[in-house]
Amino acid sequence: xxxxxxxxxxxxxxxxxxxxxxxxxxxxxxxxxxxxxxxxxxxxxxxxxxxxxxxxxxxxxxxxxxxxxxxxxxxxxxxxxxxxxxxxxxxxxxxxxxxxxxxxxxxxxxxxxxxxxxxxxxxxxxxxxxxxxxxxxxxxxxxxxxxxxxxxxxxxxxxxxxxxxxxxxxxxxxxxxxxxxxxxxxxxxxxxxxxxxxxxxxxxxxxxxxxxxxxxxxxxxxxxx
Amino acid sequence: xxxxxxxxxxxxxxxxxxxxxxxxxxxxxxxxxxxxxxxxxxxxxxxxxxxxxxxxxxxxxxxxxxxxxxxxxxxxxxxxxxxxxxxxxxxxxxxxxxxxxxxxxxxxxxxxxxxxxxxxxxxxxxxxxxxxxxxxxxxxxxxxxxxxxxxxxxxxxxxxxxxxxxxxxxxxxxxxxxxxxxxxxxxxxxxxxxxxxxxxxxxxxxxxxxxxxxxxxxxxxxxxxxxxxxxxxxxxxxxxxxxxxxxxxxxxxxxxxxxxxxxxxxxxxxxxxxxxxxxxxxxxxxxxxxxxxxxxxxxxxxxxxxxxxxxxxxxxxxxxxxxxxxxxxxxxxxxxxxxxxxxxxxxxxxxxxxxxxxxxxxxxxxxxxxxxxxxxxxxxxxxxxxxxxxxxxxxxxxxxxxxxxxxxxxxxxxxxxxxxxxxxxxxxxxxxxxxxxxxxxxxxxxxxxxxxxxxxxxxxxxxxxxxxxxxxxxxxxxxxxxxxxxxxxxxxxxxxxxxxxxxxxxxxxxxxxxxxxxxxxxxxxxxxxxxxxxxxxxxxxxxxxxxxxxxxxxxxxxxxxxxxxxxxxxxxxxxxxxxxxxxxxxxxxxxxxxxxxxxxxxxxxxxxxxxxxxxxxxxxxxxxxxxxxxxxxxxxxxxxxxxxxxxxxxxxxx
Numbered sequence: 001x002x003x004x005x006x007x008x009x010x011x012x013x014x015x016x017x018x019x020x021x022x023x024x025x026x027x028x029x030x031x032x033x034x035x036x037x038x039x040x041x042x043x044x045x046x047x048x049x050x051x052x053x054x055x056x057x058x059x060x061x062x063x064x065x066x067x068x069x070x071x072x073x074x075x076x077x078x079x080x081x082x083x084x085x086x087x088x089x090x091x092x093x094x095x096x097x098x099x100x101x102x103x104x105x106x107x108x109x110x111x112x113x114x115x116x117x118x119x120x121x122x123x124x125x126x127x128x129x130x131x132x133x134x135x136x137x138x139x140x141x142x143x144x145x146x147x148x149x150x151x152x153x154x155x156x157x158x159x160x161x162x163x164x165x166x167x168x169x170x171x172x173x174x175x176x177x178x179x180x181x182x183x184x185x186x187x188x189x190x191x192x193x194x195x196x197x198x199x200x201x202x203x204x205x206x207x208x209x210x211x212x213x214x215x216x217x218x219x220x221x222x223x224x225x
Numbered sequence: 226x227x228x229x230x231x232x233x234x235x236x237x238x239x240x241x242x243x244x245x246x247x248x249x250x251x252x253x254x255x256x257x258x259x260x261x262x263x264x265x266x267x268x269x270x271x272x273x274x275x276x277x278x279x280x281x282x283x284x285x286x287x288x289x290x291x292x293x294x295x296x297x298x299x300x301x302x303x304x305x306x307x308x309x310x311x312x313x314x315x316x317x318x319x320x321x322x323x324x325x326x327x328x329x330x331x332x333x334x335x336x337x338x339x340x341x342x343x344x345x346x347x348x349x350x351x352x353x354x355x356x357x358x359x360x361x362x363x364x365x366x367x368x369x370x371x372x373x374x375x376x377x378x379x380x381x382x383x384x385x386x387x388x389x390x391x392x393x394x395x396x397x398x399x400x401x402x403x404x405x406x407x408x409x410x411x412x413x414x415x416x417x418x419x420x421x422x423x424x425x426x427x428x429x430x431x432x433x434x435x436x437x438x439x440x441x442x443x444x445x446x447x448x449x450x451x452x453x454x455x456x457x458x459x460x461x462x463x464x465x466x467x468x469x470x471x472x473x474x475x476x477x478x479x480x481x482x483x484x485x486x487x488x489x490x491x492x493x494x495x496x497x498x499x500x501x502x503x504x505x506x507x508x509x510x511x512x513x514x515x516x517x518x519x520x521x522x523x524x525x526x527x528x529x530x531x532x533x534x535x536x537x538x539x540x541x542x543x544x545x546x547x548x549x550x551x552x553x554x555x556x557x558x559x560x561x562x563x564x565x566x567x568x569x570x571x572x573x574x575x576x577x578x579x580x581x582x583x584x585x586x587x588x589x590x591x592x593x594x595x596x597x598x599x600x601x602x603x604x605x606x607x608x609x610x611x612x613x614x615x616x617x618x619x620x621x622x623x624x625x626x627x628x629x630x631x632x633x634x635x636x637x638x639x640x641x642x643x644x645x646x647x648x649x650x651x652x653x654x655x656x657x658x659x660x661x662x663x664x665x666x667x668x669x670x671x672x673x674x675x676x677x678x679x680x681x682x683x684x685x686x687x688x689x690x691x692x693x694x695x696x697x698x699x700x701x702x703x704x705x706x707x708x709x710x711x712x713x714x715x716x717x718x719x720x721x722x723x724x725x726x727x728x729x730x731x732x733x734x735x736x737x738x739x740x741x742x743x744x745x746x747x748x749x750x751x752x753x754x755x756x757x758x759x760x761x762x763x764x765x766x767x768x769x770x771x772x773x774x775x776x777x778x779x780x781x782x783x784x785x786x787x788x789x790x791x792x793x794x795x796x797x798x799x800x801x802x803x804x805x806x807x808x809x810x811x812x813x814x815x816x817x818x819x820x821x822x823x824x825x826x827x828x829x830x831x832x833x834x835x836x837x838x839x840x841x842x843x844x845x846x847x848x849x850x851x852x853x854x855x856x857x858x859x860x861x862x863x864x865x866x867x868x869x870x871x872x873x874x875x876x877x878x879x
Contacts (some may be wrong), residue, residue: 007701012796014698015634047679047687053641065652067670089434094803096566098430101437113435121439128567136667136803144655155470163439182673 006043007190025051060103066180069131071124075176083170084141086115091133091142099126102131124150126160140187145171146179210225265550267807269294277317277351282314295811297339297352306355307396310372313342313351320345321724322372324813324824324841325382326391328624334359335394341841343723345735347742350813357392363411363455363635364391371397377391378724381849389414389556397584402548403468404878405425408463410455412750420557427834428561460637468533469546474480475543477537477636506838519863521550527624528874532851532863539859544852547643548845551878561840564590567838570663575844575876576658578617580609580650581818582876583663587824588745589814590665593807599798601791602667608680608784609650609662610746611777611815615688616643617819618728618770618777621871625767627710628868635698642691649680653698665805667797677785677858684781692774700768709764712853713866716761723850726843727821729870732769733761739817750787751780766821770871774817806833820871844872 029043029152038046041055054064072091075084092100103119106112123184152158177184244805271292273591274282278298282290285305293299300309313319319342327338327776336357358510360366371381377658383394384403391412394400411418422442424430454460529550555574559567569588572579584606591597598606610730620643623636627844654660654669662669672680699705702812714871715725715735730737738755740748756772757763809831821843828837847870855863 004703007703007706011698011702014638014694018638045645047682053644065655067652067655071656087435090803092437093429094565095429095433096562096569097426098433100433100440102434103437103633104435119438123439123441126442127570129656129659132565132653132661132803136801140287159441163441181321182534188683218815 022051025049025131045070062091062181063151064146066182068146069129069134070148071127071129071145071164072122072133072169073144073145073171074120074166074174075141075169083117083166084139084173085112085117085119085120086139086141087117088138090136090138094132094136096130096132097128098128099128102149113210119165122164122169123160126162138167143183144174158198241452248588262671272296272298272352273580274298275349275351277319280317281309283313283384284316285309291353292577293352296813297354299354299356301855303355303357306370307372307375309353310340310342310690313353314375317343317344317351318720319351320721321381322352322376322382322655322814323724323822324826324839325386325412326826326837327377327386327392328828328837328840329359329390329414330417331359331691334459336366336390338386341480341824341826342373343724344564347736347737349743352813360391364389366392368393368395370395371400373397377722378846378849381845389533391415399474401474401547404552407470407551408467410458413557420554426561427832428563428566446462466601470523471533471547472516472830475533475545488657492733497851519858519860521547522779527867527872528877530872530874530877532867534860534863536860539861541855541858541863543861544863545846546851546853549878551874553879554682555879556838556840560835561837563803563833564665564807564835564836565803567835568663569659572659572661573875574840574842574879575818575820575823575873577620577873578613578819579658580654580661581613581617581816583660583812584746585611585818585825586818586822587663587665588816589812589827590805590807592812593810593827593829594665594805595808596666596798598667599791599795601671601788601793603797604784604791605668605796607661607746607748607751608781608788609653609660611681611780611784612646612649612683613733614777614819615774615781616646618774619643619695619869621819622767622770623867625697625865625871626705627764627866629705631705634814635695636699640697642688645683645687647836649676649683652679654678664801666799669796671794678721679783681785684785685779688774688778692771692778696771700771705767706764708862708865709767709869710760712763712858712862713766713869714762715850715854719759719853720850723820723853725844725850727817728769728773728849729766730821730848731756732758734759739815739822743804743815745814746818748780748833751783753777753780753783763865766869806831807835811837815841818843820876821847822871839856840876842876842879843873844870844876847879848872850879 029040043049043062044051044053044055045062077084078083085103087102089104091101092098092102099122101119101121101123102117104112105116105118107114129144131144133142150162152161173184271294272278274292278290278292284309289300289305290300290309291301292298300306310322317328321343324338327336329336336359338355338357340353340355340457342353343350355369356368359370369392370381371379373383373394374396374491380398381403383397383402386392387394387397387400388404389412404411405413413420424432436454470590507571514535517536518531518533519534520531531547531550532548533545536542555570562570567586568583571582576583619639626635627633650660651657653672654662714724715729715733717730717735720730720733721735725733726737734757735875736755736757741744741755753776756769756776758769758772760768807827807829809826809829811826813824813826815822817823822841823843824841826837826839826841827835830836850869851870854866858866
């Protein structure tokens with residue numbers, strides 16, 4: 001049985017330690033400000049920090065992790081100047097709150113679908129930021145954004161502005177590469193691997209054709225299919 | 226034969242099962258005559274009976290207890306339910322009813338009430354089913370005998386079934402709606418009930434692709450078309466006090482309360498609730514009790530919970546809860562969703578511990594699909610679940626101190642630590658709370674080297690130090706002790722009877738933890754203990770959480786060490802898919818979340834969407850025992866006792 005009041009004193013000691021540590025940390029930062037390896041917000045929120053943790057948003061901002069996800073955007077292929085989306089509809093199917101609407105383009109003559117969306121809507125007032133659309137898109141055509149400051153004044157009719165159409169959704173792949181560097185590297189590697197595979201398949205096909213004359217060329221080569 | 230008074234339409238269904246079924250495959254009626262008319266109509270494999278079920282069958286006879294389709298036993302004569310429940314409790318030692326729900330088999334024309342009985346010493350739960358014929362339209366069905374007098378933990382769960390399905394429980398002490406308000410028209414979880422903005426029975430909706438022109442929900446479904454009124458009802462001439470029944474049930478010893486009700490059919494009634502008038506005049510000293518509403522807008526009720534307390538001076542003499550302010554019919558949404566769609570929705574149940582909820586759901590679906598996650602995914606799951614437990618307990622303790630009056634200093638110290646863990650979650654999963662990390666057969670992402678370093682710094686350096694600091698700040702503090710020791714006492718046997726789970730039960734001396742009693746995942750590979758304390762009061766509920774954080778930390782540390790042997794990037798068993806079909810059947814699986822036992826009872830008809838999606842929510846069921854903990858204490862302690870239960874309204878109201 002300890003003396004009455006020691007428990008409270010011990011607790012107050014903890015508070016005092018927090019108080020002193022905050023100033024000690026700030027002092028340390030001031031002294032070697034020029035040599036500080038990290039900007040203030042990052043240092044304050046690192047697990048090594050012992051003092052105050054608050055960051056003065058919006059003056060100071062924490063960098064977002066690459067995986068951070070907010071409402072999706074469509075990726076524009078800057079080389080070809082067209083969206084990567086083929087309007088296959090997988091994103092609309094996996095969307096849990098069903099906030100994606102897609103109109104598929106049809107060939108005016110044959111009435112057959114063309115792999116390009118005519119219209120594309122995401123109702124961000126419904127979107128739950130789950131990231132399924134980006135995760136299940138087989139074409140890397142839709143990605144989750146880092147822009148989390150979506151708000152409007154009431155007179156700006158937010159309920160209409162927050163429905164993003166194709167024009168608003170399209171963002172260049174350079175932007176995607178800048179916020180998702182690792183994912184972009186993976187994408188490039190995938191693409192390179194696929195091209196290498198195609199090339200290998202084409203070579204194999206050419207070889208097979210060269211080895212055997214006319215009859216075998218009629219059969220579709222299994223590796224390319 | 227299953228029901229004593231079968232209605233005409235169900236008789237027809239049992240006589241001609243092929244007429245009621247769309248696909249009349251081999252008729253199993255002759256093969257399984259004991260299963261009853263409706264059970265025979267279903268071409269479902271019958272459950273294999275466990276020894277306990279066989280003993281039950283022997284005791285009550287095969288005409289009473291029959292194997293049910295897929296799992297459990299079927300009680301043919303529902304009037305014998307109290308008898309069976311008493312036998313289960315006293316002879317077979319199934320001392321709590323862990324889950325109680327219902328399923329609407331609309332094609333077969335009956336409701337099935339499903340009970341999961343549990344032993345506090347562990348093992349699989351025993352599934353018991355009772356059937357009632359489906360009534361016409363919006364009518365109530367035939368009553369089922371209540372088991373609340375036998376198992377106190379059935380109280381809220383039976384009220385929920387009544388609320389959602391319109392199945393009354395005869396003998397229930399206070400059968401009112403629980404999540405919806407009195408006066409709500411309809412029974413939402415019946416399959417023929419449509420919610421506002423109803424678009425289709427199952428997702429994905431055809432209107433989205435390939436011709437998906439955006440339309441606001443409000444325009445798409447005109448409001449007027451979607452509200453159900455009883456015939457002849459005038460909403461403009463409706464004024465009811467939905468709490469009349471509530472106050473009336475607490476009215477003894479309370480001064481009269483005048484309530485004016487307009488029923489919407491042109492009738493106005495004035496009633497006086499309570500019997501207090503005579504009492505006040507006769508006595509020299511007014512000793513009336515008063516009813517005080519705490520909440521729903523009250524910072525100490527941890528959300529929008531409303532506690533209605535009856536006070537004698539400052540002492541609580543009665544307490545009732547009003548729930549449902551955050552109700553969104555999660556289970557109905559879950560039945561509309563595809564299997565995959567539900568994972569991010571489970572994050573929104575108990576939003577403090579998103580990934581623990583995901584595990585519960587994913588585990589149940591994996592059980593039905595018969596798949597196993599990869600090694601690395603198993604480790605990542607444990608890592609996330611245990612970090613979730615630590616951050617949830619930090620939060621719980623911080624806000625318990627808030628409730629005690631230590632405004633925000635402890636809470637903010639602990640939220641800091643919690644936020645560092647959330648930083649890790651954010652960098653791995655993409656979101657701090659709504660992580661959406663678990664997948665069927667795996668998880669969504671692997672760690673990077675930087676993330677691994679981040680979590681190692683937390684697990685080996687920072688958090689152990691901070692837990693010590695937490696104890697230094699609080700454990701010996703005389704004010705904390707004075708306010709919490711002996712407060713909110715609920716002994717072990719009552720706790721079990723109330724189906725209490727989680728830290729609160731372990732603080733009452735019952736070593737019941739799903740990770741040990743019904744193991745899942747790879748918890749058998751770690752060296753950890755289930756801490757148990759015997760005080761059964763608020764102080765021990767605080768201390769047990771500290772002890773559990775230390776044990777969780779041990780698991781995290783071992784997990785990080787063992788994980789090095791697994792293959793990097795191997796996080797998904799099989800091919801990644803979005804259009805799962807789960808074989809027809811049903812399953813109940815549960816996990817130990819920081820709040821207690823979280824169970825999912827899922828029924829599949831073989832399609833892309835769950836046929837039934839029920840959540841056994843620990844916060845909801847833990848609240849059943851609040852009354853017994855609070856009565857006799859001062860009103861200020863009611864706040865503390867609620868804080869010690871650590872509820873989250875997202876999970877309570879669903």
